[in-house]
Amino acid sequence: MSRIVIAGGNILEGEVNVNGAKNAVLPILAATILNGGINVIHNCPELKDVSASLQILEFLGCEVKRQGKTIIVDSSNIKDYRVPEQLMREMRSSVIFLGSIISKCRKAVLSYPGGCEIGPRPIDLHLKALRQLGIKINEAHGYIYCDAARIDANDINLNFPSVGATENIILAAVMANGTTIIRNVAKEPEIVDLQDYLNAMGAKISGAGTSVIKIEGVEKLHDVEHTVIPDRIEGSTYLAAAAITGGTVKITNVNPEHLQAVLAALRECGCKIYVEKNTITLSRTSTLQPVDVIRTLPYPGFPTDMQAPMMSVLTLARGTSIISETIFENRFKHVEELMRMGADIMVDGRVAVIRGVEKLTGANVNAMDLRGGAALVIAGLAAEGSTVIEGVHHIDRGYEKIEDKLRLLGADIKRVD
Numbered sequence: 001m002s003r004i005v006i007a008g009g010n011i012l013e014g015e016v017n018v019n020g021a022k023n024a025v026l027p028i029l030a031a032t033i034l035n036g037g038i039n040v041i042h043n044c045p046e047l048k049d050v051s052a053s054l055q056i057l058e059f060l061g062c063e064v065k066r067q068g069k070t071i072i073v074d075s076s077n078i079k080d081y082r083v084p085e086q087l088m089r090e091m092r093s094s095v096i097f098l099g100s101i102i103s104k105c106r107k108a109v110l111s112y113p114g115g116c117e118i119g120p121r122p123i124d125l126h127l128k129a130l131r132q133l134g135i136k137i138n139e140a141h142g143y144i145y146c147d148a149a150r151i152d153a154n155d156i157n158l159n160f161p162s163v164g165a166t167e168n169i170i171l172a173a174v175m176a177n178g179t180t181i182i183r184n185v186a187k188e189p190e191i192v193d194l195q196d197y198l199n200a201m202g203a204k205i206s207g208a209g210t211s212v213i214k215i216e217g218v219e220k221l222h223d224v225e226h227t228v229i230p231d232r233i234e235g236s237t238y239l240a241a242a243a244i245t246g247g248t249v250k251i252t253n254v255n256p257e258h259l260q261a262v263l264a265a266l267r268e269c270g271c272k273i274y275v276e277k278n279t280i281t282l283s284r285t286s287t288l289q290p291v292d293v294i295r296t297l298p299y300p301g302f303p304t305d306m307q308a309p310m311m312s313v314l315t316l317a318r319g320t321s322i323i324s325e326t327i328f329e330n331r332f333k334h335v336e337e338l339m340r341m342g343a344d345i346m347v348d349g350r351v352a353v354i355r356g357v358e359k360l361t362g363a364n365v366n367a368m369d370l371r372g373g374a375a376l377v378i379a380g381l382a383a384e385g386s387t388v389i390e391g392v393h394h395i396d397r398g399y400e401k402i403e404d405k406l407r408l409l410g411a412d413i414k415r416v417d
């Protein structure tokens with residue numbers, strides 16, 4: 001089992017390139033089965049969740065090739081509509097294959113994704129909406145059986161703007177009979193990227209990025225080539241690393257518009273931020289200031305995926321900050337680990353009160369989930385002495401070679417196998 005070992009205290013300086021977005025490439029890979037043809041996807045990060053998606057595609061009958069950051073999927077020979085349990089278990093978000101498999105094969109069998117590190121991940125909104133498209137769904141013995149002689153367009157209202165449910169409905173409705181309208185959808189940039197991808201293969205979708213999406217069903221889709229948008233969470237994580245250590249770091253290949261909520265919070269902490277077309281430079285020379293309240297919200301609010309990394313930054317602020325986690329109910333597992341490093345944090349339900357301390361001290365800590373793991377890396381960079389992080393496989397789900405990128409910025413960090 002790998003561990004990450006950090007000798008804290010180095011100031012970060014330099015430039016780091018941001019990869020393609022994990023949360024954009026995953027639904028796009030699920031969408032590749034729709035065209036029954038060639039999909040060329042550029043700017044794909046090398047991550048465990050991406051490999052898990054490719055394994056599912058191969059199981060379904062796709063031919064998959066990777067050439068550096070480009071993935072080519074030939075989906076002209078789909079042979080199966082079932083995703084076995086062990087592949088589903090590799091990655092919770094594999095439930096987005098439901099929409100594309102049912103769309104293409106008119107049948108789908110997937111195991112229920114169940115709960116995960118950050119709490120239960122219900123899919124009631126996905127299933128309710130798919131039923132509204134005329135898909136028959138039976139849940140039995142941990143499996144979801146879907147059947148649809150035809151998929152009929154409908155007007156759908158989501159109770160909550162779920163990212164995964166929005167993607168699943170889009171994928172299921174692309175080739176439906178008629179025009180589907182979905183209201184109260186997620187507005188995340190990754191949904192816009194999925195729309196762009198599908199439209200590039202001949203779909204007729206509009207409205208992504210607003211709260212209403214319209215999908216005119218089409219009969220056929222064709223070959224497609226696409227470049228995935230930059231990963232706003234990876235980029236934000238490196239900015240948080242620069243904020244906690246001090247120094248000046250430029251992230252390149254980003255869309256600054258996608259990071260506005262995080263940039264506002266970092267400015268409140270006393271960081272200076274310079275935005276250019278595709279780059280953001282963060283510089284901190286004065287002490288870290290606390291924030292009033294950060295409330296995680298659907299986009300364009302503060303992303304829940306940055307809650308943990310931001311909390312690490314706030315542990316060293318000159319005063320008390322409050323974080324309210326409104327999206328996931330069990331996303332404070334990093335708190336106990338940060339406290340082992342000397343942080344002063346009190347959690348009451350979904351609210352964390354962070355009282356800034358003078359210093360963090362290196363400790364042996366455990367990454368319990370992906371973003372919580374990133375938070376521990378960030379804390380370790382600023383801690384006095386050595387921090388050893390276990391559970392690195394969680395971090396590898398969402399960050400490509402995090403230790404190499406941070407080392408290039410001047411951190412003393414290594415992976416030990």
Ligand code: UD1
Pocket residue numbers: 022023024026093120121122123124125126127160161162163164165186190304305327328329
């Ligand atoms: C996606 C992202 C994840 C991010 C999250 C919120 C991917 C691969 N993952 O996850 O990184 O943290 O958006 O921005 O894109 N819910 C229900 N019923 C449902 C669906 C969701 O109750 O049927 C609840 C969830 O339990 C959670 C909230 O809605 O409390 C948000 O979930 P959702 O937006 O669906 O997140 P994911 O798509 O799973």
